[in-house]
Amino acid sequence: MDQLLAIIILSSILIFVATAAMLTFRFAGFPDLSVDGVFTLGGVVFAKCLINGFGLFASLVVGASAGLVVGALTAMIADRFRINPLLASVLILTILYSVNLRVLGTANQPLYQYSDFPHLHGALYSFGLISLAIIIMLGAYLFFKTEMGSALRMTGSSPKFLIAVGRNISVYRAVLVSAAGVFVSLSGALLSFHLGFVDVAIGNGTIIVGIASLIIGEKICGRERLGAQIGSAAVGIVLYELAAGVALSLGISATDVKLATGIITISLLGLSKRDRDRFLS
């Protein structure tokens, strides 16, 4: 039971990474590979703010805002210099390796002593994190149902339509990539808080968590309707973390967990629709 709760809490933190993958890959048509760096940036900026006495809430807000700046920069570089989004985001990822080290000033940093907020791992803490995830996902669903939201989510799939009705898709793309940056760095800040420390390698492999979760979720929920598309991020991240939990409970060492989850993810993706329906029923 404790393990299940731990998986749900971790999923509530990492759901923002899966949502960010949805915003960039699905809505913006902008494959953003800077996720690992932005995730770490959220953690290190959060840590630095906490160390400097900003308080928990303000530190989370500043940590999340760092992703906004980086997202906007990535989109701007790709748009202004006409660089392929993959290359632009990999360049930003490379730059962030140095930036993150410079901001934190060390390779890792414990945070327990700097937080006056009791590091709760009780019911209130779990409820708070799960509620935050549900509220933000519900907010995203409601926003993307509006006129503005509907137009934004067509940026990648129907750019000609948007241009033909007078919309600037460069701005739309920048908005989506920046919003994804906020989600990713918020996730990084929350994980640093949850773990009670930050490490410059904390974001390694996060991009795979986001993309794999999204694809697993879409395989199960589909992406025909907006509710299913947004729900797929939630379902996908829980399944991904479950796969990681199963791998650990089978006695696989922590260093091999990413290898195991990778293989489980490939197996899930390789299931045909008929196999999947039979498996789920």
Place this chain on the structure above:
Amino acid sequence: MIEIDSYLKVNNICKAFEQPDGSQLLVLDCVSFGLGPGEIMALMGPNGSGKTTLVRLIAGELSPDSGEIWLQGQNITQKPEYQRSTAIGRVYQESYKSLASELTVQEILCIASKRKGRLSFKFARAESVLESVGLYSAEAEQFLRSHLSIPTHLLSGGQNQLLALIVALLGEPSLVLLDEHLASLDQKYRSVADGFLTMYVRTRQCSVIAATHDKEWAEMTASVEGTLSNHVLGIRPLAR
């Protein structure tokens, strides 16, 4: 042929494309014409004569090598495509590109009707758009009402094309560019599309350029015939 007070003026537009061997393929050679408000030009010519290229140049999808394009007294030659779209409605040759396949008809109507304004943070409700379409064609309004909640990827090719035409006319464009806008329509939808287009143009006095191979449609509906041949445009007024 260019009138000083033309609604749309195209002055000496030239366009060539670079071929793989480095040579230039001339498509349009100093094309000039003017179009007044309420005029419909049937842009004709054989395949490869440059009809779609001319439409794309006016829409801003391509830049001319030389020449100018003026709309309502404004030089729009350097304006980006999305800015021109606030005044120009368009149906692409591949009509699905004129729509967003994952959105419902209602959502598309709401977004397209805000061509000149800001999109709202309200849920899409198309009632006022439907009423405005109904002013010009009850059949077009009926078509929209019966498909309102359907995502456009579930519509047939003909339904997509009719919807694309209606969408191009939403938001009060000054100029409408149509590229083979009747190609997939059966007799019933063709009559709805024609009725809506002619009534809209007559009432709103916008200009239309329609690239087509349909000589019969041109003679029935258009007021001007423009024929592209050997990279130049010949203009012939049509008596209706």
